[in-house]
Amino acid sequence: MTWLLFLEQCLNGLQFGLMLFLLAAGLTLIFGIMDLINLAHGSLYMVGAYLVASISQATGSFTLAIVLGVAATAAIGMALEVAVLRGLYRRDHLSQVLATFALIIIINETTRVIWGVQPLPLNVPGALSGSVRLFPGIDYPAFRLVIIAVGLAVALSLYFLVARTRLGMLVRAGASNREMAMVMGTDIRWLFTAVFGVGAGLCALAGAMLGPLLAVQVGMGENILILAFVTVVIGGIGSIRGAFVGALLIGIVDTFGRAFIPTGLRAVLSPSVADVAGPSLASISIYLLMVGVLFWKPQGLFPARG
C-alpha cells in the first residue's frame, strides 16, 4: 500500500460521495420539506439519463443534452407532482410508498416501450475522455474530476438557494409550518410544485453525470435509490448539509471498506476465512455506518427540524 494509492482511493471516495449527493440532494428536499416519501425519485433519475442520452445522440452535443434533459425532466417532475403526488401529501407514508412504487413500475415499463430493452449508449464527450495528471503517478479520469466539480457546485448553489434567497425562505417556512405560511399569504401549492421541479432537475443532472459511467438502462434508478435513501437518513431528513456530509461519509466508508478491509483481514485471519469475510464485510460497511449513526443520532447527523 503506497501513499499514492491511498490518495487515489481518497479521491475515489470523494467522487463516489458526490455522485450520491447529486441524487440525495433532490430526495432530501422532497422528503424533508414536503414530507413525501418519493420512491419514484430513482425513476426521474432514469428518465433524465435516457433523455440526456437520446438528445446527445441526436444533436451530438453533451452540454446541450444536459440543459434540455434537465429542463425536460423538471417539467415531467412538475407534471407528475400536479397530476399524482399532490393528492398524497395529506395521506400517510404507506399510501405514498404504494403510489410512488406504482409510479416506478409504470415509468419503467413506459421507458421500455419507448426506448426498448437494450441499454442506451452514453459515453463521455471527447474533450473529457482523457486523464489528468494530478501528481506524478496519479492519472485521474477527467470526467470523474468533472463529477467532483459539479457535485461541489450543486452543493454550494443549493446551500445558497435554501439559506440565502427569498424562495429558500418560503421553502423553509412551508416546511416547518404549512398552515402558518399559507395564512401569511404564501402559495404553498405552487411552491411545492417548484421544489419538486428542482428535485427532478437535480435527478436529471445526476443521470447526465453518471450516465457515462454507468449503464443507462431500465431499472438503473432502483439500484442507486437505496444508497440515496441511506444518505438521506444518515444526514438527517430534509437537510441539504446533512445529505452532503452523509454522502461524503458513505463515499469514503464504502471506498475504504472495499479497498482495505479484504487486504487488511488477510493480514490477521487465515486466507480462506479472510476471502469469505472480506468482501462480505466490505459490502455491508455503509449499512454498519448507518446503524452506528442511527444508534447515537436517531434523527441523523443534521436534523432539519429542531
Place this chain on the structure above:
Amino acid sequence: MNKKLLCLALAWACMASALAADKIKVGFISTLSGPGGVLGVAIRDGFNLALEHTGGKLGGLPAEVIIEDDQQKPDVAKQLADKLVKRDKVDFGTGIVFQNLLQAAEPAFLGSETFYISPNTGPSDLAGANCNPYFFAVSWVSDGYSEATGKNMQDKGYKNVFVIAPNYPGGKDVVNGFKRYYKGAYAGEVYTKLGQLDYAVEISQIRAAKPDAVFFFLPGGMGVNFLKQWHQAAMGREFPLFGTGWSFDQDTLAAVGEPTLGALNAAHWNLDLDNAANKKFVADFEKKYGRLPNEYASQGYDAAMLIDAAVRDVKGKIEDKTALRRALEAANFKSVRGAFKFNRNHFPVQNYYLRQVVKDDKGRFVNKTVATIFTNHPDAYVAACKM
C-alpha cells in the same frame, strides 16, 4: 359452421393417428421485462425466427407456443411453470434465462416428466450429480466460457493475472472454471458486491497491482459499468482485458460502443461462424428485427430447432417419452454454432472460440472470431452424472 368443421377435422385427425399428437405445445417462460429483459427478448426472438423458418411447425406439426414473462422473480417463474404443466399441459418447456429462476421452475417440469430444453442457463449440478433424463441444455455449462478464457490466457503465457467477479455463488463458480485451466499466479482476486455501480476502487487496485492481464466476470449492467469506467481510466492501454462472452454479446456492444473495442472474450458462437445455418440465421434475424443477433438469440433458435428435429424423428409420437428422449439426445439438427452433439448428461460437447471486439465495415461494433480455444470440449461435471 366453422366450429363444426373444426370438430370434424379434429376428430378425423385423432382417428388418423391414434398415437401421434395433433400439435406441439411449448411453454416458454422467460424474463421479458425489467433490467434482465434484454436477454429474454433475444431468446424469444431467436425462437420465433426458428418457428418462422419451419413454417410455424415443430417436426411437421402445428406449434403452439405459450409465452410468459417471469419478471425475473423466482416465485413468478415457479407459478408459471406449474400453470404451464398442469393447466396448459405443455409438451416442452423452455426459455428461462437465469439460474435461480430455473431452480425455482425446474421441479414443475422435470417432476411431471415434461422435457425442459434450456436455451441459456446450464447449472453445473444439472450437468453432474443431478443430471436428469428430462433436462437438456442447448447452450453451455455455466463455467464453459470461463474455462475457455482461462485456457486461452494460459496458452498465451500470462503469468500474473488479476481476477474480478461478483461475490455470489455464480461468480465463484465462473472463477473456478477459469482456475481449472489458468495455472499461473494471481496479482489479485477481488469479489465485489452484486449490483455494484462504481468500480473506481477496483480499477485503482488493478493499476497498483500491475498484472500481466485482467480477467473479469461481471454479468449484465455491472459489466457495462465496469467497461465504461475501465475505458475512461484508459486502462486498456496498459492491461489486456479478457472476459466471458456474456459481457460482450451483440446488444451490449451496440449499447456500450467504444469502451468495448479490442476486448477479448470467449464464447461458443459468433456472428461470423462459417456455416450455412448460421448465415441464414444471422441474415434473416437482421432482416426481421433490424438488429444483429446475439448468443442468446442463437440459443433460442437452436432450442426451437432441437425440438423440431426431435419431434420429426419420432414422427410426432411424442407420447413415447423414451423414443422422444433418444431423438433429443441424437440432436439431429443443424446448429448455428456448427457441429453439435450432446454428452450423456444432455449438455453440449462443443467448440469454444476466442473473439475480439472490432469495428466492421459498416462502423458497427462486432465480435470477430480470432481463434478456436477448445474443439469438441465436454464439461467438467459429466463424470458425476449417473445417466
